[in-house]
Each structure stands twice: as C-alpha cells, then as structure tokens.
Amino acid sequence: MIPLRYTGLALSLVAGVLLLSCSGERARDDELVDGPSLADIKAADVADAVPKDEPLARYGNHSPYEVFGKKYTVLRSSEGYHEQGIASWYGSKFHGRRTSSGEPYDMHLATAAHKSLPLPTYAEVTNLDNGKKVIVKINDRGPFKHGRLIDMSYGAALRLGMTGTGTARVDVRVIDVDQEAPALAYAETGAVVDSNGTGTWLQAGAYGDRDGAERLAGQLKRASLNPVSIHDAGDLFRVWLGPYKSQAEIESVISRVIELGFERPHKVRR
Numbered sequence: 001m002i003p004l005r006y007t008g009l010a011l012s013l014v015a016g017v018l019l020l021s022c023s024g025e026r027a028r029d030d031e032l033v034d035g036p037s038l039a040d041i042k043a044a045d046v047a048d049a050v051p052k053d054e055p056l057a058r059y060g061n062h063s064p065y066e067v068f069g070k071k072y073t074v075l076r077s078s079e080g081y082h083e084q085g086i087a088s089w090y091g092s093k094f095h096g097r098r099t100s101s102g103e104p105y106d107m108h109l110a111t112a113a114h115k116s117l118p119l120p121t122y123a124e125v126t127n128l129d130n131g132k133k134v135i136v137k138i139n140d141r142g143p144f145k146h147g148r149l150i151d152m153s154y155g156a157a158l159r160l161g162m163t164g165t166g167t168a169r170v171d172v173r174v175i176d177v178d179q180e181a182p183a184l185a186y187a188e189t190g191a192v193v194d195s196n197g198t199g200t201w202l203q204a205g206a207y208g209d210r211d212g213a214e215r216l217a218g219q220l221k222r223a224s225l226n227p228v229s230i231h232d233a234g235d236l237f238r239v240w241l242g243p244y245k246s247q248a249e250i251e252s253v254i255s256r257v258i259e260l261g262f263e264r265p266h267k268v269r270r
Contacts, residue, residue, distance in 0.1 A: 041108055041155065041158065042158065043158040043159050043161070045108075045155075046108065046109070046110055046134070046155040046156065046158055046159050047110065048110055048134060048135035048136075049109070049110045049111065049122060049135050049136050049137040050135075051122035051135065051175045051177050052122075052177060053177045054120055056118055056119065056120075057101035057102060057103075057119040057120060057139070058102060059100065059101055059102045059119075060099070060100035060101040060102070060119040060139075060140075060141060061074055061118055061119055062074070065141075067141075067144055068144075070144075072115050072116060072141075073116060074116055074117075074118060075116050075117060075118060075208075075236065076118075077118070077236075078117050078118050078121040078174045078176070079174070079176050079206075080174070080176070080203055080206035080233075080236060080238050080268070081117060081121075081123075081172070081173075081174040081206050081208075081236065082171075082172070082173045082174065082205045082206050082207070082263065083149065083171075083172050083206075083207055083208060083212065084128065084149075084169070084170065084171045084172070085147075085148070085149025085150070085169075085170065085172070086147055086148050086149055086167050086168070086169060086170070087125065087127075087148070087149060087150045087151070087152050087157075087160070087162065087167060087168050087169075087170040088143050088145070088148050088150075088151050088152070088166060088167050089151065089152040089153065089154055089156070089157035089162065089163065089166070090107075090113070090142075090143075090151050090152075090153070090154070091107045091153075091154035091157075092107060092154070094107070095107045099111075099113070099139050099140035099141075100113075100119065100139075100140050100141040101119040101120060101139040101140065103139050105140065105153070106153070106155075107153050107154040107155060108153075108154070108155045109137075109153060109155055109156075110134050110135060110136045110137065110153065110155055110156045110159065111136055111137050111138070111139055111140065111153040111155075111156065112125070112136040112137070112138045112139075112140070112150050112151060112152050112153060112156060113138065113139075113140035113141055113142035113143060113150065113151035114138045114140075114141070114142075114149075114150050114151075114172075115141060115142065115143075115144070116208070117138050117174070119138065119139055119140070119141075120137050120138060120139050121137075121138040121174055122135065122136070122137055122138070122174070122175040122177065123135070123136055123138060123172050123173060123174045123175060124172075124173050124175060125150065125152070125156070125160065125170050125171070125172050125173075126170060126171040126173075127160040127161060127162060127168050127169070127170055128168070128169040128170060128171055129168055129169055130160075130161050132159060132160050132161050133159075133160075134152075134156050134159035134160055135175065136152065136153070136156050138150075148167075149170070149172065150170065150172055171263075173263070199242060199243030199244055199245045200242060200243055200244055200245075200250060200267055200268075201240040201241065201242040201243050201244075201267070201268050202240065202241040202242055202244070202250065202253060202254065202257075202265035202266065202267060202268070203238055203239065203240055203241075203265055203266055203267075203268045204216060204220060204228075204239045204240070204241055204257065204262060204263070204265045205238075205239045205263065206233075206236045206237065206238045206239070207236065207237050207239075208236060208237075209237070210230070210232075210237045212237070213230045213237035213238070213239050214230065216239045217229075217230055217239050219262075220239070220241065220257075220262070223260050223262075225241060225253070225256065225257060225260070226241075227241070227242065228240070228241055238268075240268065241253060241257070241265060250267070253265075
C-alpha cells in the first residue's frame with residue numbers, strides 16, 4: 001500500500017506526465033507531416049460543440065506547466081476571454097491519441113487546443129477572412145509554435161474553410177455557460193443594478209495583455225463610447241463601458257456598439 005503522504009505527489013506526477021506526454025508529443029511532431037481525414041467528410045457534416053456546464057478536467061489544468069523549457073500559465077477563469085490571432089489545425093497524425101484533458105482526440109469533432117484557457121472551455125471561433133464560424137470545445141493544449149493562438153481540429157478547420165491554407169486569422173470568444181442563466185433573469189426582471197447598487201457595466205472585450213485592452217479602449221473612446229475603463233483581473237484585462245442605470249440606456253449603447261462594427265458587449269457584475 002502507498003503511504004497517504006505520497007498519494008498527492010503521485011497524482012501530481014501522473015497529471016504532469018499526461019500533460020507533457022500529450023502536449024509535448026504534439027510539440028515534437030509539429031514539424032512532421034499531418035493530414036486530413038481519409039473519410040469523405042465535409043464542413044456540413046461537422047456539428048458545433050454544445051456548450052454545457054462541466055467541471056474542470058482532472059488533467060491538463062496544472063499551472064504553470066512547461067513544454068521544452070518554456071513555461072505556460074493556465075488562466076484561473078475563462079470568463080470574458082476574447083482575443084484575435086492566428087489559428088492552425090491538426091488532423092490524422094493525432095487522431096485517436098489522448099488530449100491533455102484525457103479525452104481521445106477525434107479529428108471529426110469540433111474541438112480545439114489552447115495554451116492557457118482552462119480545460120474544458122467552449123468558444124466561438126470566427127475566420128476573419130471569410131466570416132465562417134464554429135463553436136468548439138477546447139480540450140487540449142497547444143499550439144506551441146510561436147505566433148499561434150489556437151489549434152483547430154480538422155473538423156473545426158473544415159467549418160472555418162481553412163484546411164487548404166493551413167492557418168487563418170481568427171477571433172476567439174469564450175462562451176460563458178454560467179452567465180446564461182443570470183443574463184436571462186436580468187432580461188426578464190429589467191433590473192439594472194449590480195451588487196454594489198451603482199449600475200451595470202458592459203464588457204466590450206478581454207485580453208491576456210494590457211496593450212490589446214488599451215487598443216480597444218482607445219477605439220471605443222474615439223467613437224465617443226464613454227465612459228470606458230480597463231479592469232485588471234490579474235490574468236485578463238477587461239474593457240468595460242459604463243456604468244449605466246437604465247435598461248433603455250444599456251440597449252441604446254449595445255445597439256450603437258454593434259452599429260459601429262464592434263463585437264456585441266455583454267453585461268457584467270462588478
């Protein structure tokens with residue numbers, strides 16, 4: 001029997017080995033030839049992932065973790081995450097292998113890999129070059145090539161129309177399952193007061209670096225969408241509009257933001 005004092009250490013080692021055996025294996029194979037499915041699969045055959053409330057995966061969320069000498073930190077929460085960058089895709093070489101979360105990788109499903117979002121996380125990914133969208137379940141770690149934001153499954157890449165190009169400029173917006181119920185209750189009651197009783201904020205974006213948040217804040221200010229503020233959540237910089245005290249004002253601001261070409265903001269509690 002293993003003494004109890006060693007049990008925690010053993011579990012940590014198993015989690016670390018699993019993460020590195022999946023993430024590290026993918027990193028080592030990054031330059032090797034990968035390919036599409038041998039099955040006759042089309043974009044229309046790939047369904048969106050269905051967001052649902054799930055506990056954190058037992059594996060893949062250890063933080064920080066290290067892949068070939070470089071350390072990566074997992075975000076404490078995916079709430080409000082919204083970022084743009086370069087997506088790549090991975091396919092047949094990894095089909096059937098275990099992902100960092102422990103789930104088997106199925107290249108025909110709408111899934112993805114990300115270096116820092118908690119596993120699992122659900123996100124809507126938009127190809128900025130053609131407007132195509134897909135909802136994915138993020139259940140793996142990667143991509144570890146410099147300059148890449150997210151690695152799409154082959155199926156998700158088909159939906160985005162990027163299997164031929166290999167990479168694409170994308171917008172990644174997390175779908176916060178926990179926010180759905182409060183948002184509906186808010187809409188039904190018409191309440192526009194947060195826990196401090198001072199009004200409601202609208203979140204226009206969230207970034208892993210302050211520069212991205214400041215760029216968006218500057219664009220909003222130049223569009224006369226004031227007041228604008230940046231809130232440092234420790235691992236994310238959130239860009240907020242407000243606060244607003246009436247439902248009519250909130251709806252007016254949301255309409256104006258969309259009209260000016262920005263992403264639709266969502267209500268947040270301070």
